[in-house]
Amino acid sequence: MKLIILDRDGVINEDSDSFIKTPDEWIALPGSLEAIARLTKAGYKVVVATNQSGLGRGYFDIMTLNAIHQKMQAAVKAAGGMIEAIFFCPHTASDNCDCRKPRQGMFSSISERYETKLDEVPSVGDSLRDLQAAFLAGCTPILVLSGKGKQTLENGGLPPKTVIFDNLAAVADHLLTREVKTVEARDKTSQETS
Numbered sequence: 001m002k003l004i005i006l007d008r009d010g011v012i013n014e015d016s017d018s019f020i021k022t023p024d025e026w027i028a029l030p031g032s033l034e035a036i037a038r039l040t041k042a043g044y045k046v047v048v049a050t051n052q053s054g055l056g057r058g059y060f061d062i063m064t065l066n067a068i069h070q071k072m073q074a075a076v077k078a079a080g081g082m083i084e085a086i087f088f089c090p091h092t093a094s095d096n097c098d099c100r101k102p103r104q105g106m107f108s109s110i111s112e113r114y115e116t117k118l119d120e121v122p123s124v125g126d127s128l129r130d131l132q133a134a135f136l137a138g139c140t141p142i143l144v145l146s147g148k149g150k151q152t153l154e155n156g157g158l159p160p161k162t163v164i165f166d167n168l169a170a171v172a173d174h175l176l177t178r179e180v181k182t183v184e185a186r187d188k189t190s191q192e193t194s
């Protein structure tokens with residue numbers, strides 16, 4: 001199974017220091033919807049894992065979060081892609097839950113849901129906690145420089161194996177080009193041995 005795990009704010013859509021509190025505040029980042037469509041068409045299952053402490057803080061309620069995600073799903077579908085599932089942590093840091101990144105609770109849930117280990121699964125984020133949760137879950141941490149990504153890079157301390165791309169479109173380019181090269185290499189090898 002080809003799986004990719006995406007952080008939401010700062011990767012798919014613009015982030016805000018005052019949180020994304022309404023559907024109107026949800027604005028897709030340039031190229032992100034098309035990137036999800038390309039990954040979908042290439043056979044990737046696209047899953048979102050997002051910290052949404054705004055719920056626990058009372059900045060918005062679950063109906064509003066669902067409306068934000070309906071808008072995101074409609075935008076992705078209109079671009080020709082699909083988000084298979086959205087996992088979110090509603091808690092604040094003081095709740096000390098297991099699902100808030102950098103803890104890996106959401107990643108364990110994804111592994112259970114899809115009955116697959118997450119070794120080397122690409123996991124894209126703009127915050128250090130996204131990368132830490134991904135690394136702990138055995139994924140390949142991918143930092144994008146959109147959202148808080150540039151600040152995350154400047155702050156340093158990235159987990160081992162982290163790879164860095166400008167944005168989600170560049171991540172899709174990399175993953176899909178790598179696949180073509182793999183196929184070409186396989187074809188070349190099979191031609192040489194035939």
Ligand SMILES: O=P(O)(O)OC[C@@H](O)[C@H]1O[C@@H](OP(=O)(O)O)[C@@H](O)[C@@H](O)[C@@H]1O
Binds near residue numbers: 009018049051052053
């Ligand atoms: O990037 P993802 O995980 O999709 O979502 C991040 C949001 O839940 C919010 O997370 C908050 O962090 P705290 O929860 O206050 O530490 C802040 O960083 C906000 O700017 C941000 O919008």
Ligand SMILES: [Mg+2]
Binds near residue numbers: 007009010125
């Ligand atoms: Mg983020």
Ligand SMILES: [Zn+2]
Binds near residue numbers: 091098099
């Ligand atoms: Zn949680």
